[in-house]
Amino acid sequence: MNLPTFGIWRRKRPEVIKYWYTPIERGSFSTDEFYSRIEGWLQERQLPGFEVTREEFSEGGALSPHRQYLRIRRERLVFDVCSAAFGEAWFFSARQAQIPVSLMVWELLVILAVIAAIVLGYIQLFGVIAGSAIILFSLIGGFMLMRNALTLGLHDLDAFFLRIPIFGTLYELVRKETYHRYDTRLMFLDQTEALVKRAVEEMTAAGGIKQVEFKEAWPEAHPALASLLRRLER
Secondary structure (H helix, E strand, C coil), X not given: CCCCCEECCCCXXXXXXXXXXXXXXXXXXXXXXXXXXXXXXXXXXXXXXXXXXXXXXXXXXXXXXXXEEEEEEECCEEEEEEEEEECCEEEEEEEEEECCEECCHHXXXXXXXXXXXXXXXXXXXXXXXHHHHHHHHHHHHHHHHHHHCCCCCCHHHHHHHHHCXXXXXXXXXXXXXXXXXXXXXXXXXXXXXXXXXXXXXXXXXXXXXXXXXXXXXXXXXXXXXXXXXXXXXX
16 A cells, blocks of 8 residues: 555556455345445544545446445545445445546646735735745645644544545645545554445345355456456556
């Protein structure tokens, strides 16, 4: 898990860190109940800085049906969970992924335009000398705040900054990386995975299935996936 990575020319697809699935030979389960159970447990655990959404992903091209996934996100780490039928069978799947930091050219231009507008405004209000001094101190203060927001205990401000369009990307590039940030990312992934697996076990047990297997799906285990994964990463 190497955060952050950075791209400026185009959006990058989420990079899968871990992927597993649970096949059920015969059975039918409530996807909504499965997702709701996970959502409720996450609220009870009060994991800091996470958000939960239900996302619609296309099964194929633009005109193909959509499949609903449960997305659990913290910073740029996501946990995408699926529960769906496959003929008479059923499967549960989960992907831990990292959304790379990316700053598009037009976003960079917007940032420069905003900075230029602020500079001109300060100069018009306070004059060249005073305005330049205020701008300099404002930039230093803003940089220090972004660099150390979490260190200062401003957890809500840190989460707020990350969610601001365009600015959130810039903020993530300058904020300070620490052991604590890395540790909490690992804890988020571990805690979330444990809750999802527990939900799978309880849902299947209620359906009369005593034991399930969580299969990791990697090219090493399934060679046929190698070429497919390479295509998806393009």
